[in-house]
Amino acid sequence: MLSVKGLTKRYGNILALSDVSFEVQQGSVVGFLGSNGAGKTTTMDIICGCAGCDKGSVTVDGYDITQNPTEAKRNIGYLPDEPPIYSDMSVEDYLIYAAHLRKVPGSKVKAKVSEVIERLSIGNVRHRILGNLSKGYRQRVGLAQALVHDPKILILDEPTEGLDPSQIVQIRELIKNLGKTHTILISSHILSEVQNTCDQMIIINDGKIIEQGSLEEISNKVSSGGGYVLKLVSGAKECVEELKTSGSLSFLELVGENDQDIEFGFNGDRVPEDLIRIAMKYGIKQIRTKGGNLEEVFLKLTK
Amino acid sequence: MKTIYYIAKKEVKSSFSSPKAGVVFTVFLLLIGVFFKMFMNYALQASANPQQFGGGGGVDLNQVFKALFSNVHFLFLFFVPAVTMGLFADEKKNQTIKFLYSSPVSIWEIVLGKYFSVMFVMGLMLVATLVYPIYAQFHGDIDVGIWWSSYLGLFLLVSAQLSLGVWISSVTKTQFISCVTTIICLFMLLILGWASRSIAGGGLGGFLEYISFTSHFDNFLKGMISTTDVIYFLTFTVLFLYYSYVSLDSQRWS
Numbered sequence: 001m002l003s004v005k006g007l008t009k010r011y012g013n014i015l016a017l018s019d020v021s022f023e024v025q026q027g028s029v030v031g032f033l034g035s036n037g038a039g040k041t042t043t044m045d046i047i048c049g050c051a052g053c054d055k056g057s058v059t060v061d062g063y064d065i066t067q068n069p070t071e072a073k074r075n076i077g078y079l080p081d082e083p084p085i086y087s088d089m090s091v092e093d094y095l096i097y098a099a100h101l102r103k104v105p106g107s108k109v110k111a112k113v114s115e116v117i118e119r120l121s122i123g124n125v126r127h128r129i130l131g132n133l134s135k136g137y138r139q140r141v142g143l144a145q146a147l148v149h150d151p152k153i154l155i156l157d158e159p160t161e162g163l164d165p166s167q168i169v170q171i172r173e174l175i176k177n178l179g180k181t182h183t184i185l186i187s188s189h190i191l192s193e194v195q196n197t198c199d200q201m202i203i204i205n206d207g208k209i210i211e212q213g214s215l216e217e218i219s220n221k222v223s224s225g226g227g228y229v230l231k232l233v234s235g236a237k238e239c240v241e242e243l244k245t246s247g248s249l250s251f252l253e254l255v256g257e258n259d260q261d262i263e264f265g266f267n268g269d270r271v272p273e274d275l276i277r278i279a280m281k282y283g284i285k286q287i288r289t290k291g292g293n294l295e296e297v298f299l300k301l302t303k
Numbered sequence: 304m305k306t307i308y309y310i311a312k313k314e315v316k317s318s319f320s321s322p323k324a325g326v327v328f329t330v331f332l333l334l335i336g337v338f339f340k341m342f343m344n345y346a347l348q349a350s351a352n353p354q355q356f357g358g359g360g361g362v363d364l365n366q367v368f369k370a371l372f373s374n375v376h377f378l379f380l381f382f383v384p385a386v387t388m389g390l391f392a393d394e395k396k397n398q399t400i401k402f403l404y405s406s407p408v409s410i411w412e413i414v415l416g417k418y419f420s421v422m423f424v425m426g427l428m429l430v431a432t433l434v435y436p437i438y439a440q441f442h443g444d445i446d447v448g449i450w451w452s453s454y455l456g457l458f459l460l461v462s463a464q465l466s467l468g469v470w471i472s473s474v475t476k477t478q479f480i481s482c483v484t485t486i487i488c489l490f491m492l493l494i495l496g497w498a499s500r501s502i503a504g505g506g507l508g509g510f511l512e513y514i515s516f517t518s519h520f521d522n523f524l525k526g527m528i529s530t531t532d533v534i535y536f537l538t539f540t541v542l543f544l545y546y547s548y549v550s551l552d553s554q555r556w557s
Binding site for chain 1: 401403556
């Protein structure tokens with residue numbers, strides 16, 4: 001559906017993107033993760049034809065964005081980091097304008113606009129002036145303009161940025177629902193958001209793609225050296241002292257903010273019985289693969 | 304073509320839904336009214352005292368309109384930037400330029416849509432001034448040929464001025480800079496015709512005189528429609544619309 005190959009972009013002496021390549025398959029919801037300034041917006045702008053690149057190519061549904069921009073852009077719905085709204089227009093007029101520019105046939109414009117207004121629950125503000133709307137509603141209208149021509153792929157640049165918690169939940173729900181019918185590439189630096197809404201992820205840092213795949217695949221790669229994290233109900237320090245005497249573990253250390261977690265590794269393919277027996281005394285809350293949580297994976301990859 | 308129409312329609316609607324077009328229309332028509340009254344008074348004084356003013360008796364309406372239209376040229380120094388300054392500067396400031404760039408719309412369609420929108424607004428303003436020549440036609444003797452050639456000249460002049468304004472708006476990021484730069488450039492093109500000979504003689508002076516708006520526009524006010532002047536204004540318009548296209552396209556790559 002979307003193929004990005006070898007994107008390189010310079011702003012003067014600053015290398016913003018370096019050989020960025022990835023693919024987004026039809027029907028998938030892909031998270032595009034990176035810290036601020038990592039190159040997410042630049043990549044998205046290039047994909048949508050808002051910016052050019054020094055090297056590389058972008059193909060959307062088989063159409064190259066520079067050679068066949070009109071055809072390629074018909075298949076894209078883009079919500080930039082700031083919703084691109086004209087503050088002097090009403091919601092309905094703006095969406096009609098968007099539909100006209102996105103080549104929706106004249107006879108279908110009204111129906112498409114009504115459909116998208118209903119889908120995004122903005123019927124109560126359809127005659128309001130955009131400049132008077134709250135940030136949450138503006139974001140919904142921004143999503144509506146990206147959807148009005150029924151594109152095959154949606155590119156959403158930090159769609160929950162600057163929203164209050166209830167608005168974030170609403171937008172996330174919307175995106176989850178859209179994911180059932182559309183291919184979506186969604187950028188964010190909020191890791192939980194990507195974890196909740198996406199089935200694949202691409203991690204970018206300093207303009208380079210450093211990892212891509214499902215969360216499980218990425219965490220497995222990151223934690224390839226082995227290792228687990230044990231969370232106890234209480235008594236982590238005492239437990240470590242006791243485990244040290246058993247000698248069945250390859251490494252053992254206290255981690256976490258207040259040394260409340262235990263990181264350990266072992267040789268062989270079975271968890272040592274000693275460990276389970278001793279840990280049971282202190283109450284096991286959780287045992288997981290080291291690096292299994294997205295924050296840890298992200299920090300490890302981008303440090 | 305349809306896309307150009309949609310972009311132009313949206314721009315015209317935006318101008319009239321904000322106070323901008325209203326203020327521009329009111330002030331322009333008010334000033335034109337004041338000028339018309341003033342020039343008529345001069346003409347009446349001249350006809351009343353033919354010896355003092357060197358006139359031949361009677362009100363020369365053609366002179367009144369020549370003075371009026373020359374002043375329209377001067378007034379456009381301020382009204383053209385007022386309508387063009389926000390065309391692209393606002394889109395860039397509000398990030399709505401991404402809305403246009405990510406739509407299946409060519410840059411030519413964007414440039415032409417914006418240009419036709421401001422041409423429509425300024426054209427309406429010129430049409431509104433027709434009330435004075437029509438009024439004069441009923442009450443005096445006015446050369447209809449000069450009348451029409453003056454309006455053709457005004458439309459060609461405003462078209463060239465607007466294309467320059469569109470280009471300046473496409474290269475600037477703020478309305479203020481866009482406005483001031485347009486005023487300065489239009490002022491230069493206004494005075495070059497008069498000042499060219501004192502700035503430089505020979506070929507350079509002639510060239511400066513040629514590129515000035517005034518030297519071409521004055522011919523229309525005299526009732527002379529020459530191909531050179533028409534082609535000059537049309538070429539100027541097309542050239543600066545092309546520059547706008549190049550500037551917007553290159554900004555995506557910078």
